[in-house]
Amino acid sequence: xxxxxxxxxxxxxxxxxxxxxxxxxxxxxxxxxxxxxxxxxxxxxxxxxxxxxxxxxxxxxxxxxxxxxxxxxxxxxxxxxxxxxxxxxxxxxxxxxxxxxxxxxxxxxxxxxxxxxxxxxxxx
Numbered sequence: 001x002x003x004x005x006x007x008x009x010x011x012x013x014x015x016x017x018x019x020x021x022x023x024x025x026x027x028x029x030x031x032x033x034x035x036x037x038x039x040x041x042x043x044x045x046x047x048x049x050x051x052x053x054x055x056x057x058x059x060x061x062x063x064x065x066x067x068x069x070x071x072x073x074x075x076x077x078x079x080x081x082x083x084x085x086x087x088x089x090x091x092x093x094x095x096x097x098x099x100x101x102x103x104x105x106x107x108x109x110x111x112x113x114x115x116x117x118x119x120x121x122x123x124x
Contacts, residue, residue, distance in 0.1 A: 050079055050105045050114040057081050058103045062121040080108045088120070097123040 053076055061070040061083050073082040081103060088100040098120050105115040 046107070047114060050107075053079055053081060054103050054105045054115045054117045057083060057105075058101065058117050058119050061085075061101045061103065062119045064122065064124060075108065078107060078109050079114070080106050082106075085121070087123075099123050 057070065057074075070083055072084075073080070075081070084102045084104070086100045086102075088098045089095070099122075100118060101121050102116065102118045104113060106113050
């Protein structure tokens with residue numbers, strides 16, 4: 001009667017299982033990497049949007065407009081902004097009266113401050 005089991009029988013199955021385990025671990029790493037890249041991309045987009053809003057509000061708050069003043073606070077979607085104005089006089093006696101304008105952008109859903117920009121406005 002011939003030998004039913006060769007000495008190397010079953011090694012192909014074992015090699016296939018090891019290969020599947022390696023593929024499973026690598027696919028998990030790829031999934032985690034893609035997830036982190038997606039989160040990072042959305043954070044960058046949120047910061048970019050906050051920076052654009054801060055620059056727009058700061059530009060509107062520092063321009064000399066006699067017709068319409070910028071509100072001290074407001075919102076744009078899930079971003080809230082506030083404007084603070086403080087008088088500022090440089091050391092030069094003959095200088096124009098100036099005001100320091102600070103714009104703060106916060107995320108309304110998280111309550112976290114995203115951006116703070118400051119500029120100078122000439123008072124008339």
